[in-house]
Amino acid sequence: MIPFNTLKPLHHELQDELLAxxxxxxxxxxxxxxxxxxxxxxxxxxxxxxxxxxxVAQGTDAIELALRAFNIGPGDEVITVSHTxxxxxNAIERSGAxxxxxxxDPLTCTIDVAAAAAAITPRTRAIVPVHLYGxxxxxxxxxxxxxxxxxxxxxxxxxxxxxxxxxRLAGTFGHAAAFSFYPTKNLGAxxxxxxxxxxxxxxxxxxxxxxxxxQSATYVYAEKGINSRLDELQAALLRVKLxxxxxxxxxxxxxxxxxSAGLRGVTVPFVQPEAEHVYHLYVVRHPQRDRLLPLxxxxxxxxxxxxxxxxxxxxxxxxxxxxxxxxxxxxxLVQEIVSLPLYIGLTTAEAQQVIAGVTAALAELAAxxx
Numbered sequence: 428m429i430p431f432n433t434l435k436p437l438h439h440e441l442q443d444e445l446l447a448x449x450x451x452x453x454x455x456x457x458x459x460x461x462x463x464x465x466x467x468x469x470x471x472x473x474x475x476x477x478x479x480x481x482x483v484a485q486g487t488d489a490i491e492l493a494l495r496a497f498n499i500g501p502g503d504e505v506i507t508v509s510h511t512x513x514x515x516x517n518a519i520e521r522s523g524a525x526x527x528x529x530x531x532d533p534l535t536c537t538i539d540v541a542a543a544a545a546a547i548t549p550r551t552r553a554i555v556p557v558h559l560y561g562x563x564x565x566x567x568x569x570x571x572x573x574x575x576x577x578x579x580x581x582x583x584x585x586x587x588x589x590x591x592x593x594x595r596l597a598g599t600f601g602h603a604a605a606f607s608f609y610p611t612k613n614l615g616a617x618x619x620x621x622x623x624x625x626x627x628x629x630x631x632x633x634x635x636x637x638x639x640x641x642q643s644a645t646y647v648y649a650e651k652g653i654n655s656r657l658d659e660l661q662a663a664l665l666r667v668k669l670x671x672x673x674x675x676x677x678x679x680x681x682x683x684x685x686x687s688a689g690l691r692g693v694t695v696p697f698v699q700p701e702a703e704h705v706y707h708l709y710v711v712r713h714p715q716r717d718r719l720l721p722l723x724x725x726x727x728x729x730x731x732x733x734x735x736x737x738x739x740x741x742x743x744x745x746x747x748x749x750x751x752x753x754x755x756x757x758x759x760l761v762q763e764i765v766s767l768p769l770y771i772g773l774t775t776a777e778a779q780q781v782i783a784g785v786t787a788a789l790a791e792l793a794a795x796x797x
Contacts, residue, residue, distance in 0.1 A: 429768045429777050429784070431729035434610060436772020437675075438617075441667060445617075448663035458659045460639070467662040470669055471622060475596050479631035481623045482657030483638050486585045486607025489621040490518035492655065493581045493603040494553060496625070496633045499524050503552040507583075508538050509737040509750060510757045511557045515583055516738045516749070518605075519555065527551070528739050530754045534697040536710070537564035539756070544572055546751040553579035558587035558597050560733070561613070561679070561707035562698065566592045566600045581605060584624075588614040589676045591703035598624045608665055613679070613707050614672050616661040675771050679706040682769050682778050686711075689782040692789040694763075708733055711785075712763040715792060720765065722791050726784035731766045 500523035509528040556564040580601035587597040598604030608620035641652030694712040739750040
């Protein structure tokens with residue numbers, strides 16, 4: 428059985444470096460918002476070419492605090508997609524703003540810029556594009572849209588660490604960018620973690636206050652904030668993994684290349700000519716996905732669906748009215764997508780085994796309907 432994902436090979440590869448970082452923190456006696464967090468923030472910002480990174484507790488907080496740092500809240504509307512992990516929408520709600528959910532591009536599965544444009548109202552204050560599966564949204568078109576309407580652009584980079592569009596890294600296009608360091612991400616902690624990347628020093632200072640109950644100094648509260656502090660241990664571990672991010676993304680592209688060259692009978696991921704995909708997930712499409720899944724299991728291919736239900740159809744959100752009209756592409760997409768195994772440590776031989784398993788499953792499916 429080839430599992431859908433496992434972190435064991437990655438952590439075995441980095442074991443000595445990770446243990447050294449853990450020991451350093453243990454012996455330091457400082458475990459919250461200390462020198463490791465400051466060092467990681469500086470290194471993460473430098474990786475992106477400058478600006479300011481602010482470590483937070485997880486990716487949902489990163490989106491919420493990014494919006495709040497720019498004074499977005501009750502009475503405001505924020506456009507994003509329904510085809511995303513629910514935390515994207517939850518974070519917008521937590522800021523006090525109203526999410527407005529639009530359809531996605533059928534090729535990239537990222538935000539449909541024309542749909543976003545059609546959803547703009549006098550209350551619209553921001554757009555949150557989700558760089559999904561490891562590929563960025565169509566940023567040139569989005570930049571033109573937000574500039575035309577004077578909107579805030581907050582990139583959701585949770586699945587796109589190290590991805591590029593037109594040569595620029597994910598997180599460097601918007602007024603702010605939110606990152607998750609959930610363990611399975613391309614840059615993952617061993618626990619929860621997140622960060623906001625901004626270019627403005629004053630905004631960064633406000634973010635640091637908001638993540639720590641709104642304190643401007645010890646026991647001095649400038650505004651209401653939350654407890655969203657990246658801890659020293661996770662920061663130290665992330666510093667190790669950041670040094671390997673580009674090499675690990677290259678490994679992901681290698682496996683994805685094998686899949687795209689070897690798979691037949693499924694729709695493989697479309698890659699924009701301007702984009703450098705980092706394959707957080709390798710997602711294929713098939714019109715009989717639900718019939719295919721048990722056959723893949725029988726062939727020893729672990730799978731998952733990202734995501735089986737769009738946010739506007741998730742039970743607590745059905746009556747919210749967040750969808751900006753019909754979302755036909757999204758609703759068709761979730762009937763067809765399936766994610767195949769792709770992780771650091773997956774060998775070429777195992778990738779070929781996955782290809783063979785998919786091929787055999789498709790042949791069995793075709794024979795059953797002959």
